[in-house]
Amino acid sequence: MGISLGLVGLGMFGGAFADMFMSHPNVDRIALCDREVDRMDVFANKDIWQNKFNRKDMYESLDDILQTDLDAIVLITQPWLHAEQAVKTMEAGKHVYSAVPIVSIPDGDEILDWCDKVVETSRRTGLRYMLGETSYYRANAMFCRRKAADGLFGNFVYAEGEYFHDVDHPYCNLRGVAESRMASKAGQEWLEYKKKYDQRGILTGPMHYPTHSTCGPVSVMNAHAKKVTCYGYKNQTNDPFSSDVSFSNETALFEMSNGATIRILEFRECGGHIGNEEETFRIVGTKGTYTDNKWMCNFRDAAPEDVAARKALAQRYENQSLTDEDMRDPLPEEVAKAFGEACAHQRDAEGDFTPTGHGGSHPYLVHEFVDAIVNNRQPAINAWEACRYMAMGVMAHKSALKDGERLDVPDWGDAPE
DSSP, rough: OOOOEEEEEEEEEHHHHHHHHHHHHHHHEEEEESSSSHHHHHHHGGGGGGGTEEEEEEEEHHHHTSOOOOHHHHHHEGGGGGHHHHHHHTTTTTTEEOSSSSSOOHHHHHHHHHHHHHHHHHHHOOOOEEOOOOOGGSSHHHHHHHHHHHTTTTTHHEEEEEEEOOOOOOOSOOOOHHHHHSSSHHHHHHHHHHHHHHHTOBBOOOGOOOOHHHHHHHHHHHHOEEEEEEEOOOSOOOOOGGBBBBBBBEEEEEEESSOOOOOOOOOOOOOOOOOOOSSSEEEESEEEEEEEEEEEETTTSSTTOHHHEEEEEEEEHEEEEEEHHHHOOOOOHHHHHHHHHHHHGGBBTTTTOOOOSOOOOOOOOHHHHHHHTTTTTOOOOHHHHHHHHHHHHHHHHHHHHHOOOOOEEEOOOOOOO
């Protein structure tokens, strides 16, 4: 038996997930919620939706949809609303999937308070919270978690995570994103809400949205940050886009609970990027290393006299160049089939489903949340895991404001079963 699920927020990003949530084999009933009815109509009028959707399940407010008997809610709304809406959803007795980040506001202490509330509410209610962090299901993250599970990294030594996204990026211009967001009703409400931070002189920074860069290495190492020191780069051109931020770029170094060190970069003013990708990570271990779609392993544990075994291992693994298809985990066959039937734009020339969206992560996020609720287990990116990613950025920004002072990073422990 499947679950019932409501989608809240059907703008450009929320709309990209709607067909997949609807078509998942373990979703029996789907509901829609958006302030703008025409956004709901786009999906309500689709033939493929009619077996799981009734127009009575259309709502114009979160309060209204929370009064239903739905099992779970997917929140893809304005980022400053995420945490408050997630807590409210769990208090209403429903599991919740939240778009990233946990919350986006200028006050780091307030962000940490919301992290506390999200963890405490999930623990107290027993309801599941999942953060939709796309980097968790990029192909390289899936590959490296498999290698780590097999012990092939050995002991972790060092990692790098980075997100290079210039404000004038040709494919995702942040000025345009902000303009579009502020044109909505919720965007106008944010401008009014934001005045309380402006009056206190509180400025944000790119480390307040750190999850694209912290998620990969943290999820592979299965460790948490203990200490951080961070430095910021201030815009020097009087760009109006940087008027609300202390720094346009921030560089942090973390001491991890497993003894490793992680370097994290969050840059919004950069003419290009280092390495092969704008959003990626690299990990060094005593046995194996992953970098830029390449796996290297020295296999020190092979017995010195076992030359044939050593050569066989080296031939198979050392300096192995990989594609996303090599690294990506397969989706369950029935899930991929359902997604392919509902999402024509994600089929290849042979008609097979091909994951797309932020490195092919979108269908994996959908499946992980639905499967976790159906099987009553913690999702991979649960409240405890999500807060680890977020706290790293909050404390890094605090360190940068204090000229690199070394600060403790809070942790909420591991998620209960």
